[in-house]
Amino acid sequence: MQNSPEKVPSISQCPDCQHSLDVSGLPPYMKIECPHCGASIRVCTRMGQYQITQLLGEGGMSQVFKAIDVHLGREVALKVLHQSLSRDSALTAMFEREAKLTASILHPNVVKVYTVGNEDGYFFIAMELVEATSLEQMITTSGALSEKDVLHVAHDVVAGLKAAHHEGLIHRDIKPGNMLVTEEGTSKLVDFGLAVQQGGDDESEDLWATPHYVPPEKLDGxxxxxxxxxYSLGATLHHALTGKPPFEANTPSMEELKQIKTADLNLKAEAPASSKATVKLIERMMAYRPEARPQSYDLLLAEIIDIEKRAFGVDRNKSRSSRTNQRNPWLVAGAFSGLLAVAAVLWFSLKENKSSSKADDFTVGADEGGIISAGAESNAAQFLRGRELLVKGEFRKAFNIFSELTSASSLSPSTQMWSHFFAGTLQLLLGEEADSRAYFADISSIDPAKEEGVGDVVAFLQRASDLLASDLPLMKSTILFEADAIDSVGLLAAGVKNWQMGDFESGIALLEKFAVSQPPEGFVWIDELKSSVEVFRRDHKRLEELPNPARKNGADSLKSDRKSLTAALDEIETRGSLRRLITSRLMRIDEIDALIVDEREAVDDPPAAVVMEQPDPGIPEVVPKAGAVDPFAEQKMSDEELLERERLRQLLSSLESYGANYQFSEAIDKLQAEPLKSWSAQEIRNELVLGFGRAEGFLRMLSAQLRASSYQGVIRRREGIALEAEITSADPSVFVVDLGFGPNEVAVSEFAPDWLVEAAEELLPPFTPATQEAWENVLFFALSTGQNEPVSRISEVIRAGSPEFEERWVKLMVLSAPSP
Known part of the structure; x- marks a missing residue:
């Protein structure tokens, strides 16, 4: 009989007295007293190629250490099975299986596994060291999490589960303790020890999953x-949102646990501040029947992304990074501090550097980003110079600098993003709003994935990109910039944007909010920029005093208006929209003067014509007001003009069915095919063609607004009852509607015209000169589809703000009225 080979003893050496010590059988990272010199030393600190440096945590089955891979020089997390369990071949097989399963998933939301091994009877797995804390510890430390943070976790975990599912794996133990959240806010899945292949057998007959989160079908075997x-993820999100598990599950009975899980959920009562969409999603995830839950990770992920965008302005579709770009508030507060690496950093130019004035002394801070690589001192100096010129009000010089920096390859991603932001903001200040949009839009194409510690600034700049690249003024409800964070500088850009788009009132309101904002300590440059608000205040006062010329006011008034407007043009200090507004009013006076001259000439040299016996009384009830007259009624009209006008009346009447069926382009074709010779009839036709064109533009505009806003609410079709639904996509001919049972395409022609107008009024920003065309689209759609109430109301608003439109509108209404 052969003797089994003797086990080689494990020998260590006391660093103080240099005596050799037999440490065989001792657990890893054990602290002992040297029997020779009495020194307290650590032994068993090496496992394979890994040198243990710190104990991170301990559970019932294993310990987790921080260690250094001496071959590759990287830090790892070393998960070591307790020795008594390491002798259990079934458990070590499960451990090894976990490692192989997890190693097959390569995804940023799943912790990486590097290798497995056995040292002195201890089985271990080396994996990615995640400087993070578990979701379980966050809830224990802070209680219920905010809805926004819960959605961040949900997004990342679903992405990780999707990657695992792609490899055919099911986790089977989703719970708060198996989710880690990094300092940047990225969530990572751990512990695939219970995972099985999709459709495979579970080798264990025990119910391993945690009762609070176990799906009910598992209880039925x-x-x-x-x-x-x-289901388990839904229960975890429920726990995170309320601060407590979804059920009281303190029972050893499977039957009792199944009964508990049949109870109706009332998440809204436990988390009243949460949005309806988030509550409904979590409750669907926790549906008792599996078929009632979201049926794929793709659908679930899309729904989470949509809620984040609608509720918090987070647009992940424009981000190249799967990270949440948010600093983790619990880690900042010090939770689970044993996992955090501490690093000293210098702050880049966006925060004041008190110790040096050299451009190459600036590096990045975790709050703002902005690394400038070695050899880019001149770019750093340019960045500082550009910001200095911005603060001084030398906008053109500052713009030239930042415009050049947007293409500097030596800048870090976050600094490139800042350069785009400043270039766009400067173009706003220069009155070049349309050109600014490209700079803001390009921010979303910059990938910050490789840059650490810039989550907050990247999140802000990406929100700014989405908002400031818009071709419409910003609505108050969409502006999510905070007045007590670095976001406050976004209020400046948003205010100037609205001002430059003619929405002066909301623009000055946003600028006043910026003026009283409280940016974080050290951001002196933001405080210095507040002085730029003063010129807008002064120009806003001048705006309130500007005359609005109209023909009805008389020649003397027009002469006075011209004098006042000419003086104001010399006095205003801002560039762009206000100057254009004054110029347009001066041009309006010129047009009125020219019109008066033409009318005098027509009276002096009238054409051969018949005289109408009376003004046309057929004024529609919608507009114009009582007393408005036909501009041609008192003029002598030829027989040809009268006949062509009557033909147009009849043609317009025949086009009612085209308007009712949203066939506006066909109506335009009919109008343009009508042969007309007289200038008055041609003028009428031109106005009608413009009106039907506006109505057709309404459908394009509304579909774009619906796509951008992800409309959710009541919809009405021409027939049937009103329904609660979500419009997930839209084009001018088809809306994609989800009633809660999946998307369906519905032709736009099936929707009630009054509901389409209501939806547009809800989505559009208020009327300003910048939004006049959009509101004319709504008006002419309502007119073409026979909606008198909105026609009357909307036309009054536009007429009050646009004398040019008022004359055009009165002419159109009177001339298109039916003959007596």
Whole structure:
């Protein structure tokens, strides 16, 4: 009989007295007293190629250490099975299986596994060291999490589960303790020790999953599917949102636990501040029947992204990074500090550097970003110079600098983003709003994924990109910039944007909000920029005093208006929209003067014609007001003009069905095909063609607004009852509607015209000169589809703000009225 080989003893050496010590059988990272010199030393600090440096945590089955891979020089997390369990071949097989399963998933939201091994009877797994804390510890430390943070976690975990599912894996133990959240806010899945292949057998007969989160079908012994993981994730999100598990599950009875899980959920009562969409999603994830849950990770992920965008302005579709770009508030507060690496950093130019004035002394701070690589001192100096010129009000010089920096390859991603932001903001200040949009839009194309510690600034700049690249003034409800954060500088850009788009009132309101904002300590440059608000205040006062010329005011008034407007043009200090507004009013006076001259000439040299016996009394009830007259009624009209005008009346009447069926382009074709010779009839036709064109433009505009806003609310079709639904996509001919049972395409012609007008009024910003065309679209659509009430109301608003439109509108209404 052969003797088994003797085990080689494990020998260590006391660093103080240099005596050799037999440490065989001692657990890893054990602290002992040297029997020779009495020194307290650590032994068993090496496992394979890994040198243990710190104990991170301990559970019932294993310990987790921080260690250094001496071959590759990287830090790892070393998960070591307790020795008594390491002798259990079934458990070590499960451990090894976990490592192989997890190693097959390469995704930023799943912790990486590097290798497995056995040292002195201890089985271990080396994996990615994640400087993070578990979701469980966050809830224990802080209680209920905010809805926004819960959605961040949900997004990342679903992305990780999707990657696992792609490899055919089911986690089976989704719970707060198996989710880690990094300092930047990225969530990572850990512990695939209970995972099985989709459709595979579970080798264990025990119920391993945690009772609070176990899917009910598991209690019936049904085969595991990814829908069980979705249930467990829903229960985890419920726990995070309320601060407590969704059920009291303190029972050893499977039957009692099943009964508990049949109870109706009332998440809204436990988390009243949460949005309806988030509550409904979590409750669907926790549906008792698997078929009632979201049926794929793609659909679930899309729904989370949509809620984040609508509720918090987070647009992940424009981000190249899967990270949440948010600093983790619990880690900043010090939770689970043993996992955090501490690093000293210098702050880049966006925060004041008190110790040096050299451009190459600036590096990045975790709050703002902006690394400038070695050899880019001149770019750093340019950045500082550009910001200095911005603060001084030398906008053109500052713009030239930042415009050049947007293409500097040596800048870090976050600094490139800042350069685009400043270039766009400077173009706004220069009155070049349309050109600014390209700079803001380009921010979203910059990938910050490789840059650490810039989550907050990247999140702000990406929000700014989405908002400031818009071709419409910003609505108050969409402006999510905070007045007590670095976001406050976004209020400046948003205010100037609205001002430059003619929405002067909301523009000055945003600028006043910026003026009283409280940016974080050290951001002196933001405080210095507040002085730029003063010129807008002064020009706003001048705006309130500007005359609005109209023909009805008489020649003397027009002469006085011209004098006042000419003086104001010399006095205003801002560039762009206000100057254009004054210029347009001066041009309006010129047009009125020319019109008066033409009318005098027509009276002096009238054409051969018949005289109408009376003004046309057929004024529609919608507009114009009582007393408005036909501009041609008192003029002598030829027989040809009268006949062509009557033909147009009849043609317009025949086009009612075209308007009712939203066939506006066909109506335009009919109008343009009508042969007309007289100038008055041609003028009428031109106005009608413009009106039907506006109505057709309404459908394009509304579909774009619906796509951008992800409309959710009541919809009405021409027939049937009103329904609660979500419009997930739209084009001018088809809307994609989800009633809660999946998307369906519905032709736009099936929707009630009054509902389409209501939806547009809800989505559009208020009327300003910048939004006049959009509101004319709504008006002419309502007119073409026979909606008198909105026609009367909207036309009054536009007429009050546009004398040019008022004359055009009165002429159109009177001339298109039916003959007596």
């Amino acid at each position: 049904e085969i595991d599917t990814y829908l069980g993981d979705i």
